[in-house]
Amino acid sequence: MAERFLDNPILTTKDIKPSQPGLLVECVLNPGVFQFEGKIWLLLRVAERPMQKEGMVSFPVLRENGNLEILEFDKNDPNVDLSDSRMVGYKDKTYLSTISHLRLVCSDDGVHFYEPEDFPTKIFGQGALETFGIEDSRVSLMDGVYHLTYTQVSENGVGVGLMRTRDWRSFSREGMIISPHNKDCALFEEKIGDKYYCLHRPSGIDLGGNFIWLASSPDLLHWGDHRCILRTREGWWDSARVGAGAAPIKTTEGWLEIYHGADAQHRYCLGAVLLDLKDPSKVLARSHHPIFEPVADYERTGFFGNVVFTNGHLVRGDEITMYYGASDEVICGATFSIHQLLTDLLTSA
Numbered sequence: 001m002a003e004r005f006l007d008n009p010i011l012t013t014k015d016i017k018p019s020q021p022g023l024l025v026e027c028v029l030n031p032g033v034f035q036f037e038g039k040i041w042l043l044l045r046v047a048e049r050p051m052q053k054e055g056m057v058s059f060p061v062l063r064e065n066g067n068l069e070i071l072e073f074d075k076n077d078p079n080v081d082l083s084d085s086r087m088v089g090y091k092d093k094t095y096l097s098t099i100s101h102l103r104l105v106c107s108d109d110g111v112h113f114y115e116p117e118d119f120p121t122k123i124f125g126q127g128a129l130e131t132f133g134i135e136d137s138r139v140s141l142m143d144g145v146y147h148l149t150y151t152q153v154s155e156n157g158v159g160v161g162l163m164r165t166r167d168w169r170s171f172s173r174e175g176m177i178i179s180p181h182n183k184d185c186a187l188f189e190e191k192i193g194d195k196y197y198c199l200h201r202p203s204g205i206d207l208g209g210n211f212i213w214l215a216s217s218p219d220l221l222h223w224g225d226h227r228c229i230l231r232t233r234e235g236w237w238d239s240a241r242v243g244a245g246a247a248p249i250k251t252t253e254g255w256l257e258i259y260h261g262a263d264a265q266h267r268y269c270l271g272a273v274l275l276d277l278k279d280p281s282k283v284l285a286r287s288h289h290p291i292f293e294p295v296a297d298y299e300r301t302g303f304f305g306n307v308v309f310t311n312g313h314l315v316r317g318d319e320i321t322m323y324y325g326a327s328d329e330v331i332c333g334a335t336f337s338i339h340q341l342l343t344d345l346l347t348s349a
Contacts, residue, residue, distance in 0.1 A: 001344070002292050002322075002334045007111050009298050009330035015113075016046055019101060019122055020068070023048040023060070026098050027303050029325030032139035033246065033312030034146060036168060039106040040314065042113060042323060043123075043137045043148070044331065047098035059088055060099045062124070062131045071095065085304055086328070096153065100133035101125065104168065110314075110321065111333070119168055129154050129176055134161065138311045140187040140247045147220065149185040149198070152176055160185040160200060162220070177221055181205075184212075184243035186311070187220070188255070188280070196220050197280055199229075199244035199257065210241030212259060214281050227281050230259070230273060237290050238271060239263045245310045248275065249320070253342050254284050258291070258322065260309050268307040269293045270324075274345050285345040292334065294326065302327025 013025045031042035058072040081089030088095045102123040105113040125134045132153035140147045148163040157180025165171045184201035195216040212230035215223040238261025248255040255275040262268045269290035276282035310324035320336040
């Protein structure tokens, strides 16, 4: 169903320079995607940490004043938990093993990307709600304004932030629009009736789970009427968590959304779901099987293997050009046919 780019992976950690001396780029992943000034752009998530010393684990934390502080612990300390490569546990606290910022790159052909010299290409976390970094931006264009929903991470929790720009040179930061614990927020790129809509993913603790929810808003800042529309499925490929990808695609059959799902072994695949055009809380059809799985070597091995994850695509006629992160380490591309996705969805509904 999907055609991977022959040049995959199209971006690796070797292609991106560290944001400052003393840091190493550990991961390049999960880009937002948009078109601007005749080029294709990716808003990458770049994860960095210091060079590691033998027997020690070190990682950066951004203080509220904007200074970067390096914390370091002995790996043999019984209080240190390194069971998940993405995290560092110490006593009663959990940190991220890397800190992420957003990085702009552009391309003339959609395959070969570079950092432009005439744009501010680095967007860093700011303030108390972003001390562990900012991650996984989705880019939606409405009325000439690019809306960036992204994940804000700090010891206070994980929530959804919003930035806006018209020219990619200046940004307005609107703060946290959905409070912790929440992420994977994808905006619909037009109103339905008189309201804006988004998909988002709260994380249930004890009760509930990692499900996809729908919310509406009069102004893109204040969100309400929250409804759970897509749950995990026990025993399936999306049994542990599901989350939205990029902005839903409007088709004649409904809103088409490519989403990620993971199982208990943390294997991430992609599926599709079709929502009603007038009432997107109604699920019309959903993938029984993944539409995209981690099968290539660069998808199965890496910083966190067996992962394909998307939050950005371009649509041209019947073709979706999807950019995705593989193994939490590299950027890749693939294409889909909207007609084929809809046919498969409606046949299995």
